[in-house]
Amino acid sequence: LNADHVTSIASLLSAPSSSLLTTISTSDSSIPTADASDLESFNTDWMNKYKGQSPLVVKPKSTKEVADVVNYCYEHGIAVVPQGGNTGLVGGGVPVHDEVVINLSNLNNIRSFDEVSGTLVCDAGCVLEVLDNHVGEKGYMMPLDLGAKGSCHIGGNVATNAGGLRFLRYGSLHGNVLGLEVVLPDGRILDGLSTLRKDNTGFDLKQLFIGSEGSIGLITGVSIVTPRRPAAFNVSVFGLNSFEAVQKLFPKVKASLGEILSAFEFFDAHAMSLVKGHATAGVKDPFEAAHPFYVLIETGGSNKDHDDEKLSALLEELIEDEWVDDGVLAENTTQISQLWALRESIPEAAGKAGRVYKYDLSMPVEKMNELVEEMRSRFESKGILGADKMFSSVVGYGHIGDGNLHINIVAKEYSDEAEREIEPFIYEWTSNVNGSISAEHGLGRMKAEKIGYSKSDESIRIMQDLKKLFDPKGIFNPHKYLPGA
Template sequence: MLTMLSRIHSLRAISRLSLKRPLGGINFLGARATFSTHNPSYFATNRFTVDEYPYLKRSESFNRLSEKDISYFKSILASSSITQDAEDLEAFNNDWLRKYRGQSKLVLKPSSAEQVSQILKYCNEQRLAVVPQGGNTGLVGGSVPVFDEIVISLSHMSKIRSFDEVSGALVCDAGCILEVLDKYLEERGYIMPLDLGAKGSCHIGGNVATNAGGLRLLRYGSLHGTVLGLEVVLPDGTILDNLSTLRKDNTGYDLKQLFIGSEGTLGIITAVSILSPKRSKATNVALLGLNNFDQLQATFKRSKDELSEILSAFEFWDREAMRLAKQHLVAGAHDPLQSLYPFYILIETSGSNKDHDDEKLNTFLEGLMTDDVIQDGVVAQDSTQIHNLWAIREGIPEACSKAGAVYKYDISMPVPVLYQAVEDMRARLVKEGAIGDGKLFSSVIGYGHVGDGNLHLNVAATEFCKEATDLIEPYIFEWTARHAGSISAEHGLGLSKNNHLHYSKSPSMIQLMRRFKQLIDPNGIMNPYKYLPLV
């Protein structure tokens, strides 16, 4: 950060470009990159996952990596595609939340589906367990090894294969970074149908493998709808070529759906065909301050009525989230609103006609002000302000992570009880005397996607420990099941939620999932110990 600031101060060039950095707002993606790749010592103090979760036992059916294996991999990959250096391995063994730390001794970076096929076929025959890894931005420990699994990083597969300017179908390698794809499409008047805070690091393959939701889901739907086809390598080395660009195809079982959200437990996604919508010509963003959750719901209802087809995002966060964001984000500087409010809403509209959208949004917002539904608000006047308002929302996970060891829950439920989860959790910790200065927990934070009924509940503790975990779990999962919700709305299961699957899925469904797994990955080498409940 410091180097960036000094660069800003040394800027004398006075052009459109020179404006970008100083006004650009938070660069938390840059900050992320700094610790994940350039500073291995950042992780050195972390405890290994297996020490933290002693119930995990290495499966005896897997062989340990031998010299013979290494020489095989060297025969098919360039030396720059093989990582064995202990320091370099840290970035692949650790997740960015510093919650999970594996002990892999080998990272392979294939550059084609054929190479992935050769690797998997060999690993399957030799009973070597593997972990597919994209941008490693997951939140449930799904993308890092637990024991000595070989990491297969898709980072060397980052080519765009084709783009259809008429239909908007984009076909690209799995290792393409989401933001790079979005920039590519922007130049052609299109947009990626998904967007999330980690866009500068995450890979499209990882997005699909984890069925990532994100900020545009309200408008463009989930990846189950926007993904048109996949290229997947199965554990036996079969390359499943289903890179269709068709919108309609009712022939046979829709196999790609099985891999979307399978978290690397069935195969490795090597390429994605995805339908991108046209980029809206006019975008508006408003940030609103409200006094209570009833007002928030009223605003949501009215936005569907009055903004209807131009509404493209409806995000919320609470006072605690705003407090942390202000404290930890260097940001586009100052607080947009004059005082702190219990709730904040970020509304985005996207449409084709600015005058039409402006009028709709202004009428809507003035109505809310006049009826006292909202207390205060600002409307972004230019792209810088749009960017900076979004940066607050996108920076909240990062800001929370600076508050300590953060237990993250990502639950979906009917909107009316959305915030009750936060209040009940807070009340529980207060009752137990576990929250406050010098206590185990410092804060309970709520934010998320109101439009999707998706709450991100963050509980900040002084450290990850059994005592803290036991105060939150299984309470939060039972709470969610009681309110007919899902224990993982968009983050997936990985290592942190797999054993709680029964709160959201019936025994017969879990049994069928096991049969699929057994059928496609009979030796269980694909991302073991995760996703399905351990037996």
């Protein structure tokens, strides 16, 4: 490892074998071995952008086992990377060098569910979709939903403070998480798995771990409040001819649908064309003509007739008064999934088109498309955008309802030269409009040194002091999250 404060993994491999070490590359025949390809998936991120060289993946089955491993690493000054479903988009969940990967996929028990309050207590390694199905059987749902739900863990969601598709209605994990169990960098277990809705006794320590991206502790258990699953869902997608029309549509839809509006997502024509060209089979453009912009709205309510009536009246008005150019309404659950797939498959389609530079920004909604257009014209003027050029496409999409823009820039290859064409321009632009360079994906390895575009020096110093307090040896997720970490 580069950092002085951590020991090379080689010393660990010569240590006595442990039942906790389930994947290890060593000549010691008493320890289960794995070849390089077994280790590759733990060392490589979802985008194929970040790669580490850890020879050791540990998959503990209990909080106590996590604590033992972490304590061992603390005593020996060995760096670790907490890893959930490895769907993160900023390189936070894979090693930079040869840090030990502590993968939580074997810590996956549902501990309890209270059907009166809707409070779920579970291990951090539970997959989000498994939890959603579990509480769904009892009439509830998880307060968050992401395209990565089939792989991401609730612990990873909490560690990144993931936003996603239900944020508009159900808000942030800072509000929905009631308690956490965390293994601290020295191996101590901080048992804060409260199920209380109200608790004003002292500092709310769990908030520090929500969004801390494995920098100050390893989350092993989560207590979270789940809302009632709406009895009726409706989904509609509209085609619009300008971004101004998208902007105007949001307050209009909010005012008309009120409490039943559960998502308001947008994507541009470039995103739609990626989806049509590269997404999984079955994803189809429901419109006859192309439109410059698309908006997906979802409603979720307790009375289908009431929702249908509200939505039909709105759709009629939107078409008649030309708020939108065209629109489709799903008539059954299959069509609901098909319409959602248009939006949810954008990241996957971009990944199939090339190497993707992902930017996850929040800013005033009226600025969003300006940045996307400026990015395109910047590349065009330099002759680097188009088929067989450095960049093949710049797509804009995101959670308009939350002021969150995703810009994906599809490149032929990841290279320093390509990155220099985008950065720091994109961060400076975002900072100049008082936006955030990390709306929901986190900082990870990608943006550890960029936090200053969105936070003051004083805030960063306090964060660094907190990091030292929890992790004095700097063994948790080194080279990530904060400058100089």
